[in-house]
Amino acid sequence: MxxxxxxxxxxxxxxxxxxxxxxxxxxxxxxxxxxxxxxxxxxxxxxxxxxWSNFAAAWNMADITPLLWSSTLLVIVVVPFVVLFSALAGYAFAQLKIPFARVFYMLFIVGLTIPFETLVTPLYYEISGMGLLNTRLALMLPLIGLNLPFGIVWMRSCFEQMPKDLIEASSIDGAGYFRTFRSIQLPLALPALSSLAILTFLATWNQFLLAVVLESDPTKRTMAGALQSFVGQYQTDTVLLNAGALLIMAPTMVIFIILQRYFIRAMLAGSVKG
Known part of the structure; x- marks a missing residue:
């Protein structure tokens, strides 16, 4: 005792x-x-x-309103695509018999090991060659691709732990792979999907380096790009820099507080086991 x-x-x-x-x-x-x-x-x-007026001054000095819209638009596009593609690919790797599935899956694992900074320069030339530089797609497409390896590994681990009895019962009832995925496994994977959405939201909302490299128009960057407004050539406004940083972090904190129960449920369910 x-x-x-x-x-x-x-x-x-x-x-x-x-x-x-x-x-x-x-x-x-x-x-x-x-x-x-x-x-x-x-x-x-x-x-x-x-x-308290420092927060209003930081908002106006960094002109955060267009950046807020730009970040929101980026999240609205990137998060659903990453969650959808990760769920489909994760289900395929976990439940379907795909030729060379192990090879393809290892490629996604390798994608998780590549340092993000080493991809910035190739991405710049690739996006420039596609004629998408300084457009909305210049950020959306790379962020979808960069978040997919983790999302696929995350969802594969989730679908591998689905009860086999439910899958066998649905197969006996005549349900195909897609119907089993949509009607049975997808609802059970809601905690893992919500957690993946939260993590993708954080990675997208807080993106700074890609936004600066691929977008020359400051109004098309993310809210994290607003921090440049407080850093001058000879001095930095420390007070407004901290106020601006708190404004940028506020949406992510609110989203996490609202959806934290799903994140905790996914962790407890062991959805990140390999």
Whole structure:
């Protein structure tokens, strides 16, 4: 009994320390964002008169409104395509007998091991050769392709754990592969699909490097690209930089809080096992 209490207390202490490490950066950014303009915040120093107007100033200075629309449009296109293609491919790899399936699957595994930065230059010349540079598709197509390897591996692991009895019962009832996928397995895979949508949303919304390289028009970049507006040649507006960073992070935090139960359910179900 004493040992279980000791283990529980140790677990709580570790959890509290982990929470503090997670919350500390946000508190530091918030305290810096509420300081007077032109100051150089150090550490966590909350003032008696917080300058909440800094958030409005950061929004206007970076002209975030068109960037918000651009990021939203990018997410609306990229996330559904990645989730749909990953679900179809994951189901095919897990349940169907595809010639050379193992070879194709290993190619997707290899795609996960390639550092993202090494792909930027080839992507630039490829998009330029296709005549899509500085268009909406210049970001949409690469982001769909870059997120697919992880999505396919994620969904394959999910579909591999589906109850075999349900699949056999649907086959006896005359259901084909597509009907089994649509009516039985897809509803059961909802937690994994929701988790994949969250992760794809985060990767798309926070994309910075590709947006800067492939889009010369600042209004077509992502919200993360707004951070450039606070960095000058000779100085950086630290206060507005932190305020802008918090504005950019706010949508991702809200989405994760709303859908966190699906993410946790997918983790508990072991959907990321290989």
């Amino acid at each position: 004493k040992q279980s209490v000791s283990v529980r207390a140790s677990g709580n202490i570790v959890l509290i320390i982990a929470i503090l490490f997670s919350v500390f950066p946000f508190l530091s950014m918030l305290s810096a964002a509420l300081q007077p303009r032109g100051s150089m915040p150090e550490g966590i120093q909350f003032t008696t008169h917080p300058h």
